[in-house]
Amino acid sequence: MQGRINHASFDTLIIGGGIAGCEAALNLANNEFKVLLVEKDLSIGGKMILLSKVFPTLDCSACITTPKVSEVSRHPGIMLFTGSEVKKIVRIAYNNFDATVVKNPRYVIAEDCTGCQLCEEACPVIVRDQYQMDLVGRKAAYIPFIIASPRIAAIDIENCTLCGACEKVCPTNCIDFTQEPEEYQVTVKTVVLATGFKLFDPLMMPRYGYGLYKNVITSMQMERQLAPTRPFNTILRPGDGKVPDKIAYVLCTGSRDATVENPICSQICCMYSIKQAQLLMGALPMADVTIYYINIRSFGKGFEEFYEQAKGMGVNFIKGKIGRISEKENGNMMLRYEDINKGIVKESEHDMVVLSVGVLANQDTATFFSNDELKLDPFKFVYQVDSFASPARTSIDGVFVAGTASGPMDIPDSILSAGAASSEAIGYLIQKQ
Amino acid sequence: MEVEKGKTFKYLKDKREVSSGVIENLKYFNKMKKMIIGALTESKMTIPQLTKKINMPESEIVYYLMTLVKYGYVQTAEVDDMDEYFYYKIKNNG
Ligand code: SF4
Ligand code: SF4
Numbered sequence: 378m379q380g381r382i383n384h385a386s387f388d389t390l391i392i393g394g395g396i397a398g399c400e401a402a403l404n405l406a407n408n409e410f411k412v413l414l415v416e417k418d419l420s421i422g423g424k425m426i427l428l429s430k431v432f433p434t435l436d437c438s439a440c441i442t443t444p445k446v447s448e449v450s451r452h453p454g455i456m457l458f459t460g461s462e463v464k465k466i467v468r469i470a471y472n473n474f475d476a477t478v479v480k481n482p483r484y485v486i487a488e489d490c491t492g493c494q495l496c497e498e499a500c501p502v503i504v505r506d507q508y509q510m511d512l513v514g515r516k517a518a519y520i521p522f523i524i525a526s527p528r529i530a531a532i533d534i535e536n537c538t539l540c541g542a543c544e545k546v547c548p549t550n551c552i553d554f555t556q557e558p559e560e561y562q563v564t565v566k567t568v569v570l571a572t573g574f575k576l577f578d579p580l581m582m583p584r585y586g587y588g589l590y591k592n593v594i595t596s597m598q599m600e601r602q603l604a605p606t607r608p609f610n611t612i613l614r615p616g617d618g619k620v621p622d623k624i625a626y627v628l629c630t631g632s633r634d635a636t637v638e639n640p641i642c643s644q645i646c647c648m649y650s651i652k653q654a655q656l657l658m659g660a661l662p663m664a665d666v667t668i669y670y671i672n673i674r675s676f677g678k679g680f681e682e683f684y685e686q687a688k689g690m691g692v693n694f695i696k697g698k699i700g701r702i703s704e705k706e707n708g709n710m711m712l713r714y715e716d717i718n719k720g721i722v723k724e725s726e727h728d729m730v731v732l733s734v735g736v737l738a739n740q741d742t743a744t745f746f747s748n749d750e751l752k753l754d755p756f757k758f759v760y761q762v763d764s765f766a767s768p769a770r771t772s773i774d775g776v777f778v779a780g781t782a783s784g785p786m787d788i789p790d791s792i793l794s795a796g797a798a799s800s801e802a803i804g805y806l807i808q809k810q
Numbered sequence: 811m812e813v814e815k816g817k818t819f820k821y822l823k824d825k826r827e828v829s830s831g832v833i834e835n836l837k838y839f840n841k842m843k844k845m846i847i848g849a850l851t852e853s854k855m856t857i858p859q860l861t862k863k864i865n866m867p868e869s870e871i872v873y874y875l876m877t878l879v880k881y882g883y884v885q886t887a888e889v890d891d892m893d894e895y896f897y898y899k900i901k902n903n904g
Contacts, residue, residue, distance in 0.1 A: 449821035502832070503839040503877055514839075514877035538828050538836055554822035555813050566871055591869040610896065617868040618857035618875070619894050659864040663893070708868075 378541075387413040387456070388806055389723040390476050390565040392463050392745070395423020396442065396788060397780025397795040398571030399449045404799035406454030410806060413563055414449065415458045415478055420525035421575055422446045425595075427508065427522070429604040430790055432652040433683035439524055446526040458561075459527065466568060468747045472809040476563050484532035489551035492528040493795040494520060496543035496552060504536045506608070512615060513608035518543040518552075524608050542589075563683055566809065567775045567802045570751075570779055571795065572742045577639065577734040579633030585630065590704045591616030593730045596626075596649060598802055603656045612660055614729050616708045621664065621728035624657060627648045627699050628670040632735030641756055643735030644785040647674050650733045651684055654692040667693040667727070669714060677787065697723070702730060736785040742774055749773045758784045761779035769798035777801050842874040843864070847883060847900065854887050856895035 385504035389405050391398050394416030402414045420426070426446065428536035449455055458480055465477040485496075496518040506515035508522045517537045520530050532543070532552065566711040579587035579595060586593045592614045603613050615622050628650055632643040647670065654666045673694070674682040688694065697714040700722070704710060710730045716723050738757035745751070752760035759778040762770050769777040779798035780791035813821045845864045849855060857875065861868045875898060878884040887897040 498881075501840075502836055503874075504835065505873075512876070513873065513880055534826075536835070538832055539823045539826070540818045541817065544816055544819050547816075550816050552818065554818040590873055608880070610879065613872065613896075615869060615872055617861075618872045618896070620889070620896075 384562050384564075385413075385456075386564040387411045388565070389413070389567045389569055389802055390415065390474070390563065391571055391779075392462070392568045392742075393423070393571035393573055393780075393782070394418070394421030394446075394449070394459070394779065395571060395573045395791075396425045396445070396780075397573070397791045397798075398423070398569070399445050400792050400795035401569045401571060401779045401799040401802070402449055402455050403445065404796060405802060406452050408803055409454065410803065412455045413457055413458065413478075413565065415461050415463050417462055419460050419521045419529075419531050420446075420527070421449060421457065421459065422524075422526060424576075424597075425788060426524065426526075427604070428600055430652065430656060432648045433664075433677070433679040435652070435655070437605075443524050443526070447624070450526050455529075455774070460531065461801065463745055464560075465747055467747050468491065468749055468773075469564070472566050472805075474565050474568060474775070476565055476568075477690065478561045478563060480559045480561065482534075482558060484534060484552060484554055484556050485530045486530050487527065488551050489549045490529045491549060492520060493529065494530070495546045495548065496530050499542040499546045501540065501542065502536055502538060504533065509608040510595065510601050512598060512601060529703040538736070563680065567777065567805055568773075568781050569777050569798050569802055570742050570771070570782045571740045571798075572782045574736045574785065575735055575739050577637070579630055579732045579734055581631065581637050584701045585627065585699070585730075586702045586704065586710070587732060590702070590730075591730065592621075592704070592708050592710055593702060593732065594697040596653065596731055596733045599653055599657075599731045600649070603653060603660065610622065610626070612657065614708065618752045619728065620661065622661075623665045623667070623727045623729075625710070625725070625727040625730045626654065626666070626668040626733055627702075627712075627730060628668060628733045630732040630734045631737070633671065636643075639735060639756070642674060642785070644674070645787050646733040646735055648677070648680055648683065648787065650731070651675075651687045651692070652706060653731070655687050655690060658690050658692065666691075667695055667725075669695050669699055669712070669799070671696070671698060671717070677789075736781065739782065742782060746773065746776075749776075751776065754784070756784070758782065767801065768794065769801045775805060777805075839874065842870070843878060843883070846871070846875055846878060850884060850898060850900050852876075854897040855900055856890055869879060879883035 388410035405577040500516035500518040502517035503514035696717040777798040779795040
């Protein structure tokens, strides 16, 4: 439910509309609690809605995510604010918080937009499409992606030339350049932090050549290339449009690496790389896919079988630590690595390299609270005061954590964690009633 | 101030300056679009052939060409004999 309020009270404020935030919101709202869900992005669904398929079942990611996000968008018990940010949360009483939320202008009247995309067609401006991981362009007037929820256009004002073409064609006259940021004060009894994670930026590891060599891409860029709503018609090297033949994955890019101050395991990269390798073999049956790894951590239900399945399909696994990546004149990449089993340094040539980037904490979370201290763990994820018996509890009474805000985890674990956070929030709300 | 519906861009134009970077970006896209569409009007081409013809970096051609595919100006045709590069052609141009 998209709506207008300036001052209102809710049972729970959920910060973050990824899969964990959506799950927590639905659990609370289905139990008759009033929820305000605040999402920074223009659509809910988080990173999951952008994935191709999920491991280890190879179910379509969008098929799982879209019913959930649509239910969140339409639920009468959930007030949804997209393109909005929580600025401040102040405890005003034992079980009451005052939150300041700012809704950034979309320059489109949400209630009147039909999602017809005529504005997008008319807009002359092209900029890199962040939802396609910069592989292709998008307009300055745009619907974020095809299954965005809510499916409402937005104007990227930083890249807009103010030519007015979009406004002229909009059949419902809903483009409105007079919009300004709106501030809301809300009172809430509990808060669920579902602020998710950040992906490691491989520019931090210049020896891998990301940003310098066009045929070194991130796993999220490959994920988009594999998705049905992909930026290219097939899998292509961004450097020259060649269909790649030999593709290498570099696991633990930015994870388990003290040199980039992230010594922990990201928990998902082994498995999503194995998943992508299987999908690549389906998309490019003649291609060679090699995964360079330190250890394969296939710890979850069905994961080891999924790993074995990839081996059976012909994916090469090399226990090797990549030292440096360099580019040949034909755009191919040379990987210099230590063969860990043999203890020798080797080189191999690939058409394209995918960096399996890891998970980092989203540090925005700690800045929300002004008169309580939200404790973080040594890796800047939200600290769980009782991680065994009550994993959703944080250092602030009435504030719970869901999903990857508390640490790296995969999708099923995020959903489980959101279930735990919403149950704890419900228990807390009932006790305080 | 009463702002006329359907012409609100004028209101913001009075208040906000459009940066030169945004204008340059638009000009550059239009230039690339003209060159790519011009080249493909003559015949279908692969990206290496387009690169030779219009003498721009290959990675930029990939980006702009794929954007033109996305917005329906260009379409993907068959792959070349080596199964390495696709041909691209003007949409609905045979
Ligand atoms: S006013 Fe801005 S968003 Fe609208 S068509 Fe022109 S450039 Fe695009
Ligand atoms: S033209 Fe108007 S109604 Fe259609 S998508 Fe754009 S803003 Fe929405």
